[in-house]
Amino acid sequence: MHITLNIWRQKDRNSQGGLVTYELSDVTPDMSLLEALDLLNLGLVRTGVDAIAFDNDCREGICGTCCLQINGRPHGPLKGVAACQIYMRSFEDNATIIIEPFRAKAFPIVKDLVIDRSAFDRIIQAGGFISVKTGGAPDGNTLPISKHTLETAFDAAACIGCGACVAACKNASAMLFVAAKVAHLGRLPQGQPERKQRALGMVAQMDSEGFGACSNTYACQYECPKQISVDNIAFLNSEILRAKIF
Amino acid sequence: MAKTISLYGSSIGQKIVSAFTGLFLCGFLVIHVSGNLLLFKNDGGVSFDHYAGALSSSVLIRSIEILLFAGFAIHIFWGIRGWIFNRRARPKNYAEYNPSESSSLFSRIMLLSGSIVLFFLVVHLKNFWVPIRFGAQDLSDYDLVRIAFQSPLYDFFYVFCLVLLAFHLRQGFQAAFQSVGLRSLWLKAINMVAIIFWLLIPAAFAAMPLYFLLAKGGR
Numbered sequence: 001m002h003i004t005l006n007i008w009r010q011k012d013r014n015s016q017g018g019l020v021t022y023e024l025s026d027v028t029p030d031m032s033l034l035e036a037l038d039l040l041n042l043g044l045v046r047t048g049v050d051a052i053a054f055d056n057d058c059r060e061g062i063c064g065t066c067c068l069q070i071n072g073r074p075h076g077p078l079k080g081v082a083a084c085q086i087y088m089r090s091f092e093d094n095a096t097i098i099i100e101p102f103r104a105k106a107f108p109i110v111k112d113l114v115i116d117r118s119a120f121d122r123i124i125q126a127g128g129f130i131s132v133k134t135g136g137a138p139d140g141n142t143l144p145i146s147k148h149t150l151e152t153a154f155d156a157a158a159c160i161g162c163g164a165c166v167a168a169c170k171n172a173s174a175m176l177f178v179a180a181k182v183a184h185l186g187r188l189p190q191g192q193p194e195r196k197q198r199a200l201g202m203v204a205q206m207d208s209e210g211f212g213a214c215s216n217t218y219a220c221q222y223e224c225p226k227q228i229s230v231d232n233i234a235f236l237n238s239e240i241l242r243a244k245i246f
Numbered sequence: 247m248a249k250t251i252s253l254y255g256s257s258i259g260q261k262i263v264s265a266f267t268g269l270f271l272c273g274f275l276v277i278h279v280s281g282n283l284l285l286f287k288n289d290g291g292v293s294f295d296h297y298a299g300a301l302s303s304s305v306l307i308r309s310i311e312i313l314l315f316a317g318f319a320i321h322i323f324w325g326i327r328g329w330i331f332n333r334r335a336r337p338k339n340y341a342e343y344n345p346s347e348s349s350s351l352f353s354r355i356m357l358l359s360g361s362i363v364l365f366f367l368v369v370h371l372k373n374f375w376v377p378i379r380f381g382a383q384d385l386s387d388y389d390l391v392r393i394a395f396q397s398p399l400y401d402f403f404y405v406f407c408l409v410l411l412a413f414h415l416r417q418g419f420q421a422a423f424q425s426v427g428l429r430s431l432w433l434k435a436i437n438m439v440a441i442i443f444w445l446l447i448p449a450a451f452a453a454m455p456l457y458f459l460l461a462k463g464g465r
């Protein structure tokens with residue numbers, strides 16, 4: 001295959017940056033998109049050009065590091081997968097692929113496609129944990145949790161903190177991420193003591209990081225590689241309502 | 247010290263205010279459309295005039311009117327404030343952005359559809375509410391409406407704005423329940439009741455000018 005890549009290049013946080021076009025041949029359909037980028041970088045380095053910086057780690061779709069905006073969509077054209085799980089067979093021969101970093105005020109660009117997502121870490125630090133010592137893994141069914149609660153908490157726990165929800169949202173809102181964490185811990189018995197403070201603290205941190213508010217377009221749920229449901233956002237909203245009013 | 251938020255200043259509080267005021271305005275639409283259905287009663291406007299007269303002389307209605315204006319003001323203020331807040335969260339746009347894949351058009355143009363409804367509201371108040379409420383006219387209330395609706399241009403504007411109200415509520419009604427945390431619990435019921443708000447109510451309002459223009463030939 002032959003592809004044309006339009007890739008965002010930016011020297012550092014404060015420089016201007018722009019799209020640069022690269023032609024890449026010798027691409028095979030069973031290569032992943034990240035491998036195609038590796039191939040491109042190999043060629044660039046050999047000609048003395050700075051390699052394109054992009055974040056990646058597990059390349060198995062479970063770590064949430066490979067945050068790329070591919071042809072206008074976070075994690076590219078497929079539903080329910082991370083960018084590293086996009087293979088070149090998803091594109092036509094001679095396709096043009098535009099790759100940009102996720103864009104949000106709260107995710108400043110570090111270099112090229114690499115963004116600083118430490119805002120998410122600070123949100124977690126503001127309450128996304130439980131402080132009690134829970135000991136080792138308990139015996140099965142010692143804590144009574146209903147099937148429904150268990151399943152919804154577990155679904156919320158699947159969030160990998162990739163930030164695609166922010167990237168997809170027209171308001172660059174982090175609500176799905178925060179909601180997933182609040183709903184995961186807030187539904188389980190261990191999360192109850194800090195339940196109120198968790199929701200309030202995480203939302204306060206989210207707002208101070210410069211993320212937008214949710215306006216219920218539900219784009220986040222569509223683009224989330226782990227298919228986290230916006231029902232979690234409803235849960236978060238009611239947590240805040242309850243904490244502040246009732 | 248542990249962080250906290252003020253309800254009205256936070257991103258979530260903003261949604262909750264939009265939702266409660268939006269639902270309050272939806273309630274107003276129900277009452278407004280029910281009364282105005284009297285326009286269709288074929289009695290030369292007697293019932294409608296009676297109803298409109300009773301409304302403008304009732305102390306209760308006048309007090310509710312103040313609440314209603316406040317409801318609109320808060321809804322609009324918070325809507326615009328939220329929109330500005332949200333714009334700031336992405337100072338640099340994507341070169342390529344594909345939101346139509348992941349979200350509905352209605353959900354992305356709430357400020358536009360709301361603003362057109364607001365413009366409509368101003369024209370509507372000037373044409374109907376001011377003369378009926380302050381009564382500086384010889385025409386009966388029914389005739390006032392009838393004559394206004396004889397203008398095809400006005401009717402076109404009227405129906406166009408109602409289509410945008412329909413768009414606003416297509417997204418807004420279910421969204422309000424999401425904002426207060428109830429949508430997933432009552433999803434089926436909400437989607438059914440939503441049809442009343444985004445389809446039946448705007449359609450009933452739109453039928454009024456069309457009725458005077460087409461069926462009654464202006465009589």
Ligand code: HEM
Pocket residue numbers: 214215216261262264265266267268269271272275321322325326328329356357359360361363364414415417418419421422423425
């Ligand atoms: C009869 C008139 C109106 C009704 C019944 C109505 C109803 C609603 C409802 C139910 C919502 C959803 C709230 C939520 O997402 O939680 C909403 C949102 C909104 N409304 Fe209205 N509205 C009306 C008029 C207006 C007007 C005149 C404006 C003027 C600008 C406006 C601007 C907005 C905006 C910007 C939002 C979106 C808020 C967001 O996306 O976060 N609305 N409306």
Ligand code: SF4
Pocket residue numbers: 064158159160161162163164165166176177180223224225226227228
């Ligand atoms: S909610 Fe989904 S899109 Fe958002 S950070 Fe978690 S896994 Fe990524």
